Amino acid sequence: MNRKYIVKKLFYACITLMGVLLINFFLFRIMPGDPVSMLVRNPNANIETVEKMKAAYGLDKSLAAQFVTYVSSMFIGDFGTSFHYNMPVMKVIGDRVFATILLVGTAEIIAIIFGTFLGIVAAHKRGTKLDVGALSFSLVTYAMPSFWLGILMIAFFSGFLGILPTSGMTSPSLYFAVGMQRASDIAVHLVLPVLTLALVLLGEYMLVMRSSLIEVLTEDYILTARAKGFDDKTILKKHALPNAMIPMATLVAMSLGFVIAGALQVETVFSWPGLGRLMYDALQNRDYPLLQGIFFITSMCTIGTNLISDLLYGYLDPRVKE
Amino acid sequence: MKENQFIKQFLKNKMGVVGFSMLVIFILIALFGPMIVQYDPQVFGERADVLNPPSAAHWLGTDDLGRDVFKALIAGSRVSLIVGVAATFISMFIGTSVGIFSGYLGGKTDNVLMRITDVFLVLPWLPLMLVLAALLGSNIWNIIFVIGITGWAGTARIVRAQTLTEKERQYIERSKSFGASNLFIIWHHIFPNVFPLVFANTILVTATSILSETTLSFLGMGDVSKPSWGTTLHFAFESGALSNKAYWYFMPPGVCVLLLVLAFTLMGFALDEIVNPKLRQR
Numbered sequence: 001m002n003r004k005y006i007v008k009k010l011f012y013a014c015i016t017l018m019g020v021l022l023i024n025f026f027l028f029r030i031m032p033g034d035p036v037s038m039l040v041r042n043p044n045a046n047i048e049t050v051e052k053m054k055a056a057y058g059l060d061k062s063l064a065a066q067f068v069t070y071v072s073s074m075f076i077g078d079f080g081t082s083f084h085y086n087m088p089v090m091k092v093i094g095d096r097v098f099a100t101i102l103l104v105g106t107a108e109i110i111a112i113i114f115g116t117f118l119g120i121v122a123a124h125k126r127g128t129k130l131d132v133g134a135l136s137f138s139l140v141t142y143a144m145p146s147f148w149l150g151i152l153m154i155a156f157f158s159g160f161l162g163i164l165p166t167s168g169m170t171s172p173s174l175y176f177a178v179g180m181q182r183a184s185d186i187a188v189h190l191v192l193p194v195l196t197l198a199l200v201l202l203g204e205y206m207l208v209m210r211s212s213l214i215e216v217l218t219e220d221y222i223l224t225a226r227a228k229g230f231d232d233k234t235i236l237k238k239h240a241l242p243n244a245m246i247p248m249a250t251l252v253a254m255s256l257g258f259v260i261a262g263a264l265q266v267e268t269v270f271s272w273p274g275l276g277r278l279m280y281d282a283l284q285n286r287d288y289p290l291l292q293g294i295f296f297i298t299s300m301c302t303i304g305t306n307l308i309s310d311l312l313y314g315y316l317d318p319r320v321k322e
Numbered sequence: 323m324k325e326n327q328f329i330k331q332f333l334k335n336k337m338g339v340v341g342f343s344m345l346v347i348f349i350l351i352a353l354f355g356p357m358i359v360q361y362d363p364q365v366f367g368e369r370a371d372v373l374n375p376p377s378a379a380h381w382l383g384t385d386d387l388g389r390d391v392f393k394a395l396i397a398g399s400r401v402s403l404i405v406g407v408a409a410t411f412i413s414m415f416i417g418t419s420v421g422i423f424s425g426y427l428g429g430k431t432d433n434v435l436m437r438i439t440d441v442f443l444v445l446p447w448l449p450l451m452l453v454l455a456a457l458l459g460s461n462i463w464n465i466i467f468v469i470g471i472t473g474w475a476g477t478a479r480i481v482r483a484q485t486l487t488e489k490e491r492q493y494i495e496r497s498k499s500f501g502a503s504n505l506f507i508i509w510h511h512i513f514p515n516v517f518p519l520v521f522a523n524t525i526l527v528t529a530t531s532i533l534s535e536t537t538l539s540f541l542g543m544g545d546v547s548k549p550s551w552g553t554t555l556h557f558a559f560e561s562g563a564l565s566n567k568a569y570w571y572f573m574p575p576g577v578c579v580l581l582l583v584l585a586f587t588l589m590g591f592a593l594d595e596i597v598n599p600k601l602r603q604r
Binding site: 012015016019020023027028139140142143144145146147148151152154155159166257264265268269279280283291294295298299302303306 | 437438440441443444445446448449450452453454456457529533536537540541552555559564565567569572576579580581583584587588
């Protein structure tokens with residue numbers, strides 16, 4: 001991989017970042033529901049108080065001045081104060097990051113392991129009932145809205161079987177629990193959301209792994225290996241898989257960025273106290289600084305993971321020159 | 323590819339035929355269903371009608387306001403289909419134009435258009451749609467617009483790649499030497515050649531658009547006066563149908579979405595195999 005490729009990709013990422021900042025700023029300025037009217041709920045508040053509020057949040061300055069302040073403060077990690085929580089946005093987000101990382105991380109690991117494995121099996125046994133079954137499964141999970149899958153999970157495991165909790169991250173009765181008791185309580189609450197998210201992700205991983213492996217298996221060097229007399233297992237492990245894994249690596253890198261936003265549906269259904277749910281609540285409360293902060297962070301994540309996946313691709317597949 | 327040949331190949335593809343039949347059924351329901359079954363979301367039932375299980379009078383039971391769930395499904399089919407198809411039309415129009423102009427003109431235009439595409443690819447789509455829907459207000463046209471404007475970036479990339487290979491063909495060079503204008507070449511040579519790919523992509527984007535509409539409506543951004551399947555699911559979830567074990571309320575709309583999206587996905591996969599000769603050999 002040459003330096004030109006890296007520099008180019010880095011440059012593009014910076015331009016995308018500027019675009020995101022621009023959209024992010026203007027989108028939230030033209031939203032209805034003046035934030036001051038949300039802050040000053042008292043109808044008897046006099047104009048002076050309202051003006052003071054506006055000044056406190058910098059809403060009295062011109063749009064251009066607001067933009068300059070906005071960009072410079074974004075880069076030092078100052079996302080302002082949340083209207084609703086009356087705390088720094090960074091702190092509000094920071095409190096929720098762990099829940100999302102726990103949920104998404106666990107789901108990703110499960111989805112990657114099972115998706116890759118099923119994809120290999122399906123490609124290897126192409127055309128058999130197993131392959132058709134795996135394909136149908138991924139088609140159905142793709143066609144299903146994630147939130148509805150979550151509802152089905154709740155209906156079955158909590159409603160019908162009555163074995164798992166429906167929402168939240170901890171039981172109210174164990175609010176003050178510590179150590180192992182708290183960990184196991186969280187684990188029990190984690191099962192359904194993780195299962196839902198993993199099922200949603202799994203289908204795509206399986207499909208990509210399958211088609212990538214099938215494509216590699218038609219390459220000439222696989223035929224050569226076969227002619228040399230290697231058995232199926234060696235060909236699969238030593239010759240086909242290393243190349244077939246390349247699209248998987250980039251897909252995983254890319255999907256990590258999207259998944260924070262994608263967890264929104266699952267977090268909403270299960271009332272999981274993560275970033276997705278926070279964003280949904282911020283939208284209901286017209287909490288601009290908070291929304292902007294989450295929007296900025298999720299966009300940054302996708303830009304970052306896109307860049308990583310591009311670089312990874314260039315590194316793993318030397319044929320990529322452009 | 324000749325049209326006859328195309329139809330023959332499509333009919334040979336099991337997935338395609340199954341998907342197409344399912345879609346035809348849904349279209350017939352959406353077209354004629356609301357004429358036969360009258361449904362007004364503003365008319366609520368009596369106290370005794372609330373959350374009744376399926377019966378002869380109400381085939382799929384009633385919801386938390388005593389309305390007939392089956393009738394709501396029939397009415398919703400029209401909304402879900404119209405929003406999905408109309409939003410896809412916007413996406414395809416933007417995506418195809420950007421892709422063709424970017425690929426064909428190259429240079430600075432290409433660079434600028436592709437950077438804009440990058441931004442749209444990177445912005446988290448669901449939050450962006452939610453924010454836009456909240457900004458514009460929840461009526462059906464705004465929802466169509468929001469889904470359409472956020473979903474074109476992938477198409478633009480695919481069309482651009484195809485345009486790049488198409489414009490290297492010799493006949494394009496020759497047309498140019500005869501003095502054909504850029505717009506003429508794009509319209510008469512490039513567009514017909516990328517069209518099969520655009521068509522296959524359209525079907526798959528429709529599946530995504532229908533899912534997007536359902537999700538937006540479920541999250542409370544739907545048009546309440548024209549309830550779609552997603553809107554019904556929103557009210558089912560909010561009213562606690564889940565804890566009341568009112569399966570007839572929250573199961574059917576989800577199954578409908580699943581089947582409709584599946585119909586489009588199956589057709590899309592079949593078309594992809596036909597227009598992508600590389601896939602066909604496998």
